Amino acid sequence: MDKKEFIAKLEDHKNKRKPLTGLNMDGCELHHTNLDGLILIESVLRNVDFNHSKMEEVEFIRCELDHCNFENADLPDANFTGSKLSHCNLSHCTLSGANLSETTLTDCDLQDANLVMIEVMDAVFHQVTVNDKTDFHQTDISAAKEFDIIHTEKEA
Secondary structure (H helix, E strand, O other), rough: OOHHHHHHHHHHOOOOOOOOEOOOOEEOOOOOOEEEOOEEEOOEEEOEEEOOOEEOOOOOOOOOOEEOEEOOOEOOOOOOOOEEOOOOOOOOOOOOOEEEOOOEEOOOOOOOOOOOEEEEOOOOOEEEEEOOOOEOOOOOHHOOOEEEEEEEOOOO
């Protein structure tokens, strides 16, 4: 599915807050796109570029996201419940107020990410890269099932 097809499908569902279920997207370029209110359920996204996209209150419910780029994306109040993110770039993105309950993040980059007040109940962070600018302020990381992070030094 290319960007044009996806945006047309999204517009049809977005206004009704109707979820898109079972999508399979590979290599779609959605950078600098307004995806506010997008709801995807049990979908598979591989190599999708969301760089600099506006994604307020998006929902990825029980989705698989592999090698997706969310760098500099705006994802406040996003919902990733039950999803699996592997090798995703979430650096410099805003996830404040997001729900990552029962979400698994493996080999993801969270450097310079805003993770203020996110929900992490039973989440798994496995080999996730953070730095001094990754902000977990007001997040109860003890609620996570696993919190295995790699802390990198801040660049000089």
